[in-house]
Amino acid sequence: MESILKQYFGFSKFRPYQKEIVEKILDGKDSLVVMATGSGKSLCYQVPPLIAKKTTVVISPLISLMQDQVMALKQRGIRAEYLSSAQTDRSAHSNAESGQYNILYMTPEKACVLTTSFWSRLLISGICLLAVDEAHCISEWGHDFRVEYKQLGRLRDVLPNVPFVGLTATATEKVRIDIINSLKMKNPHITIGSFDRQNLFYGVKYSDRSSAFVDELVKEISKYRNSRSSTIVYCTTVKDAEQIFKFLLEDGIEAGIYHGQMSNKAREESHRAFIRDEFYVMVATIAFGMGIDKPNIRHVIHYGCPKSLESYYQESGRCGRDGIPSTCWLYYARSDFGKADFYCSEARTADQRKAIMESFVAAQRYCMLTTCRRKYLLEYFGEKYGFVNCGTCDNCTSSKNESDMSREAFLLMACIKACGGHWGLNLPVDVLRGSRSKKIIDAQFDKLPFHGLGKEMPANWWKALADQLISRDYLIETFRDVYKTVRVGPKGVDFLNSCTPDHQPPLYLPSPTEMVGDMKGTDIVGEAGVDGLAPIKFEGLCQEEAQFYKMLVEERMKIAKKTGTAPYAICGDLTLKRIALTRPSTRARLANIDGVNQHFLITHGDCLLQSIQHLSKELNLALDGEPNTQTPTPRKVSTVPNNKKLLPAKFEAWRMWQEDGLTFHKIANFPGRAAPIKEQTVIDYLLEAAREGCPIDWTRFCEDIGLTRQLFTNIQDVVSKVGKEKLKPIKTELPEEVTYSQIKAYLLVQEMGISVEGTSSGHHHGSRVEGRPNHESLVDNENGGSSPGKSEAAISDLIGSANAERLPFGADGSLKSRKRQKVDGPQVERSATVEASESSILRWLENFDDGVSLSDLLEHFSGSKEEAIVDLLNNLEGEFLIFRKNNLYRLM
Numbered sequence: 001m002e003s004i005l006k007q008y009f010g011f012s013k014f015r016p017y018q019k020e021i022v023e024k025i026l027d028g029k030d031s032l033v034v035m036a037t038g039s040g041k042s043l044c045y046q047v048p049p050l051i052a053k054k055t056t057v058v059i060s061p062l063i064s065l066m067q068d069q070v071m072a073l074k075q076r077g078i079r080a081e082y083l084s085s086a087q088t089d090r091s092a093h094s095n096a097e098s099g100q101y102n103i104l105y106m107t108p109e110k111a112c113v114l115t116t117s118f119w120s121r122l123l124i125s126g127i128c129l130l131a132v133d134e135a136h137c138i139s140e141w142g143h144d145f146r147v148e149y150k151q152l153g154r155l156r157d158v159l160p161n162v163p164f165v166g167l168t169a170t171a172t173e174k175v176r177i178d179i180i181n182s183l184k185m186k187n188p189h190i191t192i193g194s195f196d197r198q199n200l201f202y203g204v205k206y207s208d209r210s211s212a213f214v215d216e217l218v219k220e221i222s223k224y225r226n227s228r229s230s231t232i233v234y235c236t237t238v239k240d241a242e243q244i245f246k247f248l249l250e251d252g253i254e255a256g257i258y259h260g261q262m263s264n265k266a267r268e269e270s271h272r273a274f275i276r277d278e279f280y281v282m283v284a285t286i287a288f289g290m291g292i293d294k295p296n297i298r299h300v301i302h303y304g305c306p307k308s309l310e311s312y313y314q315e316s317g318r319c320g321r322d323g324i325p326s327t328c329w330l331y332y333a334r335s336d337f338g339k340a341d342f343y344c345s346e347a348r349t350a351d352q353r354k355a356i357m358e359s360f361v362a363a364q365r366y367c368m369l370t371t372c373r374r375k376y377l378l379e380y381f382g383e384k385y386g387f388v389n390c391g392t393c394d395n396c397t398s399s400k401n402e403s404d405m406s407r408e409a410f411l412l413m414a415c416i417k418a419c420g421g422h423w424g425l426n427l428p429v430d431v432l433r434g435s436r437s438k439k440i441i442d443a444q445f446d447k448l449p450f451h452g453l454g455k456e457m458p459a460n461w462w463k464a465l466a467d468q469l470i471s472r473d474y475l476i477e478t479f480r481d482v483y484k485t486v487r488v489g490p491k492g493v494d495f496l497n498s499c500t501p502d503h504q505p506p507l508y509l510p511s512p513t514e515m516v517g518d519m520k521g522t523d524i525v526g527e528a529g530v531d532g533l534a535p536i537k538f539e540g541l542c543q544e545e546a547q548f549y550k551m552l553v554e555e556r557m558k559i560a561k562k563t564g565t566a567p568y569a570i571c572g573d574l575t576l577k578r579i580a581l582t583r584p585s586t587r588a589r590l591a592n593i594d595g596v597n598q599h600f601l602i603t604h605g606d607c608l609l610q611s612i613q614h615l616s617k618e619l620n621l622a623l624d625g626e627p628n629t630q631t632p633t634p635r636k637v638s639t640v641p642n643n644k645k646l647l648p649a650k651f652e653a654w655r656m657w658q659e660d661g662l663t664f665h666k667i668a669n670f671p672g673r674a675a676p677i678k679e680q681t682v683i684d685y686l687l688e689a690a691r692e693g694c695p696i697d698w699t700r701f702c703e704d705i706g707l708t709r710q711l712f713t714n715i716q717d718v719v720s721k722v723g724k725e726k727l728k729p730i731k732t733e734l735p736e737e738v739t740y741s742q743i744k745a746y747l748l749v750q751e752m753g754i755s756v757e758g759t760s761s762g763h764h765h766g767s768r769v770e771g772r773p774n775h776e777s778l779v780d781n782e783n784g785g786s787s788p789g790k791s792e793a794a795i796s797d798l799i800g801s802a803n804a805e806r807l808p809f810g811a812d813g814s815l816k817s818r819k820r821q822k823v824d825g826p827q828v829e830r831s832a833t834v835e836a837s838e839s840s841i842l843r844w845l846e847n848f849d850d851g852v853s854l855s856d857l858l859e860h861f862s863g864s865k866e867e868a869i870v871d872l873l874n875n876l877e878g879e880f881l882i883f884r885k886n887n888l889y890r891l892m
């Protein structure tokens, strides 16, 4: 699986869940995949046909989307095609049924009209999977219901025993159930990943829709354009889209436009030009939605509050799908909130109307939020977010402008109460502002003591204050169909009871931009504007390297034009950045870069290597940066731990702790879990992982669970008294604060023979290794590991030793040394005189699924010189016959 991943996609490792999903599909299991936009769902159905050497049929909602995906897959050397009315290749149909394609796309309409004989022939040719992309379209509860999707279940009858997978980025439980039932899935494997798009910055600003505001917006977009960052500006109406588009053109910014009132041809052209970087700014309505596969969109701007939080998540999710930091700004006007009736007109039943209204209100609340936007978004989708401050949204990054609003809050709440609490916001606000409208006079609200007391503030200011009070439960909003009423809630009543007209207790509230007022002169994209983003984009690149990167972008553009494809399909921005950082001089070095696949190397490798050489010279940059990647440190043959016995949840917990460096707390509350687990459970998982041979950073582990030297000795004393068979008696003998985790860890440490000094004197691993795994931690020691009997004595020795250097615990009582574990590796036959050749290396590598290091190769092929072996390896790597992962060579 990993060599397929490298060969076709150029990636060195699977993202979370991908591998497991592919395995289930290959096992013939139906699957439902609910994972964030840009999380890599496509790969889950693209890898199986390359392994099974059969066809995957993908149902996709839009022809443009299928065309883009086919284009990108072809650039990876994958045989892909689509069937639709737009297909001009007449042989596509017969090629498809005879199994010529690895991946075959079609719309649901097409899938339903294809004859049974087509499917029967395809079954004979070999079909390994039917994938339904954007599967939420199946459900009437989804936000993009498509009636043709509902028919897809019929394919079950013609494709018995073919696994089905449904994939979507947004699906509530109701929608998930609908997908499973509609596709007649049998006991499907369900994966629900986190919705958190960590590389996205979220921000919201109030827009007064004045021409000054639009001018500012255009200025900001022109900055994006100048940095060649692809940007989508989503407008809620065609009129807005045309207006912004016109302003951009008047300002000399090349842009495209896309909306439902354009002809198909004009839309297709606009779409095509955008994904090919012929212009960088696309102004669009939501008609330009799901169909966008361009991974390097850096900014998504919403000009107007979206109709639902689901669509906001989908549309903003087009941003930064390649994982590079990107921004999502939303500019709302209060008038946007009056569109409920319009959106609800799409509803066919009362339930649907209610659902539309609820998600529209959720989008409005998102606009008004003064707390973490990420938290709000994630929790809306049912995911628990364990942090109060995400650090990557406007509310978490800008200093909160809180002020005492007690008098204003008192006036507003008292006025709402006095008006009877069964109106929307407009009426009480009008009363405060001294309106003498017929409605107010008829109801005699002009006689209220509050009448006219708030006239110095605009109506929208009062409404924004009301939103703050609603979000803090002082006011309560109730919906009757599309109409809202606002009344004072119990918390608000308490506040009013503590007030007199002359005195109110302090009430500090943040001021959203709408309350701050005049937008002129403010940076409308906020503090983390485009300039703030530039360093992120070129993070880690010096000035010359950034220049180099820009030149590579030009080169990629030339190649794309020559090939008639989109630049991103040639290779991603991140891959270009890696090339700019390392400036490889050989095919092997280029092949080793993450994102470089075999097809790319064969088709464009030589041309690119020439450009790299030329550009490096021009910018006076040395070739072959990062020499570390080419000179792996010598180490022994080893394999990854045998974790097959571990349940995936346990292995995943271990991976998060050991590899990703997460705390117990974060793992226990990791977003994406159906429900948080106990930290104690996480600790138990890690101990089990350790027992199964997964390497553990014991220094960190003991620190994290508070297992000090003193405690270690205490537990040891008790164990020697009561034995180690049962935990309870040990726990009873120890002070109350000693935890079961500490006892279990002590016992495991003993059982496993963790002992630094018990191993060969030549290997001291006293330094603490944090974060990413150090492969050395898997290295067997030369003494063949440790035995339990010996270890018990060794630890006793250590605890009793006066020599602090030899203790596993430092002077402060914390554990100092790292354990070195025995991990069984394949038996390696060693010979002193083996000579290396391409074929002998390939043959030898067949023994090691998990790869071997350069030093292993040097040791084994001791009949050849190091330079000769390195040359051979480079050739093999350049030919994509082998690849390197974590500096271990493996067969492709």
Ligand SMILES: Nc1ncnc2c1ncn2[C@@H]1O[C@H](COP(=O)(O)OP(=O)(O)OP(=O)(O)O)[C@@H](O)[C@H]1O
Residues within 6 Å of the ligand: 011, 012, 013, 014, 015, 018, 035, 036, 037, 038, 039, 040, 041, 042, 043, 168, 169, 295, 317, 318, 321, 322, 572
């Ligand atoms: N294992 C991986 N390593 C590195 N990049 C990956 C990996 N898997 C996928 N990607 C990249 O992530 C990006 C998004 O992947 P993909 O298009 O599959 O997302 P998706 O989940 O289908 O998103 P959407 O819901 O928006 O369609 C692509 O540029 C893809 O090449």
